[in-house]
Amino acid sequence: MRDPYCTEGRPDPQIVSGAPRLPESATERAMTIRKPYLLYLGDAPDNLAIKMAQGVLDWRPDWCLAQWRRAGAGVALKLPEMTPEAAADQGAGTLVVGVVNAGGVLPEDWIDDLRRALEAGLDIAAGMHVRLRDVSDLGEVAARLGRTLTDLRVPDRSFSTGKGTRRPGKRVLTIGTDCSVGKKYAALALERGLRAAGADADFRATGQTGRLIAERGVAVDAVPADFIAGAAEWLCPAADPDHWDVVEGQGSLFHPSFAGVTLGLLHGAQPDRFVVCHEPTRTRMRGVDAALPTIAQVIETTLAMGRLTNADIAPAGICINTAALSEADARDTLRAAEDSHGLPATDPIRFGVESVVAELLR
Template identity: 35%
Template sequence: MSGIQAPPGFREMRLVLLQHGGMASLTGKTGLAMLRHRAGPIVAVIDPDHAGQSLPQITGIDRVVPVVADLAAALPYKPEAAVVGLAPSGGQLPDPVRHDALAALRAGLHLASGLHTRLAEDPELAAACWPDHWIWDLRREPETLKVGQARAAALPCRRLLAVGTDMAVGKMSACLALLEAAQRTGIPARFVGTGQAGILISGEGVALDAVRVDYAAGAVEAAVLRAAAALPEQGLVLVEGQGSLCHPASTATLPLLRGVQPTALLLVHRAGQTTIDRLPQIPLPPLAELVATMETLASWAQPDGAHPPVKVAAVALNTARLDEDQARREVEGVHQMLQLPCTDPIRWGADPLLKALLKD
């Protein structure tokens, strides 16, 4: 198997999100991304801190889903599977989430998780899982691995890789917004998830942080080849970025560049951010320098004559912390600075980014 595949029927299942304490914080980014982008039904969200409140008021996400206190309160909405929507530090299952995960299994629900902790290997959880039901731990290394060989460079389709100035700036959301824009305009496109949220939303991909470093580029390469196989020559593969070259804890960008062999890059940045968000002692480089560095790195480790030099085609600017007027000023400022198309694809749509990407 060249990547992670969801259990049969998962894309259409009625889900309940285990979102305890994560409705208004970055620890809940997996579930929040699913609420924003998952096409299949989400019938309830469990968060005792916000039970009974309006999802749009809490999160700004325009989706009507009841927020309840526990699994018992979610069962009347007839969920078929529970999904851990948190990404807590260290990847451990918090006790309140474990309680509702166990209740979900005992009630006959399936369970999906992208945590580093393997829930299927927990004796109590495994014993509670009904026969013919599953616990899907998606954060696993693919079964068949090869080292990277730049094979994606020979693909005729376009390949976009999102690269960020920091972690959690919106790389996945920007790619999914581009996917939606492509689908509206009839452009054949596939999304390759490389983290837990992206895989849970799309049902497939490669959990890059579960792959041994020697095989990381090869695992990405295999996932891109798999996605491209379902596309015509004029198709588009959109690859979710991970981490950042600017972050001292991140090693993800290089294997992504090597595995994807991108034909274009999308720079993703949070408006006004000048340091690593959780390490303010580490400054971000000027955006123009980062663009030049990314383009240089993308040009290395390619076969001769693979394609024209790789460029940053556009900038996706995360303006979630700004009001409308501030956001528009920031977008215009980045556009003037870099002379690249720039917008917030979540706030105003990804059509300008897609147009820039498809420009020859």
């Protein structure tokens, strides 16, 4: 059984084919990254480590030419293997570092590979917290060769503090029981589902992978804590009363490492509705020794915290990553969630999002 969120398999093309519409707001500037991409996996040990590369491949397959891995890599994408020299000969424009890791650091033994990519004629885009130009001599090499370094996680502007003022337009935020449970995929699927239902909707990226997919947005985990809510307000400003901003969630309100980012995003996004995202086989939160909260706990806490900036906040549905389950078990899990919480429950990749979209538009 493939995992459509973070493995080699791709989601159902009926659900994810095509590209999310780009926001037209004057508050955002589109990034310009040369295509197609050579996706660099380094020596990533598992599928969750390459979720950035997998996400770009799933949602922008036409932009992805090949992959490049180090010896010892434990995973691969369904792409040809190429060196940077071969990829450049085939027309590649940018080496995308498609790996995420704890703390967003760039391993020392990858630096020679990135230097080699620059020498081969490629630009580099990465989503690490460290700035590429500050790593060893990469900035000097890029400047000498006329290459572009794009830091997807580093904000390209400053933000004000959040004000909490109610603003027109509708917003839905994906909220997780944990990290890496499918919040981005759920948001992208919801944006597409809303548009298919005739609604005016835009995906609002809040992480490095989402920014690469949408070519817009802000990685809120790289924004100083005092300004996260303000960054979210900038990202989804006042809009037409019938317009939906579908805001990509980050972290979890229950995660000891990342709850602060999640809370700031919740207050700034000021969502009218939220969708809980969950992975049913986990018992502990990723990367820490903390128990996974229940869906009910997440709904209760999100309502309590979210009412600070939107007194009318309400849940709209539950998106569960059932990739590890058989179809029968998946349907039983979704049915149980619906019965327990009185909300539509679905796997957005496996079964679509029509039921949640219907609830949003009800």
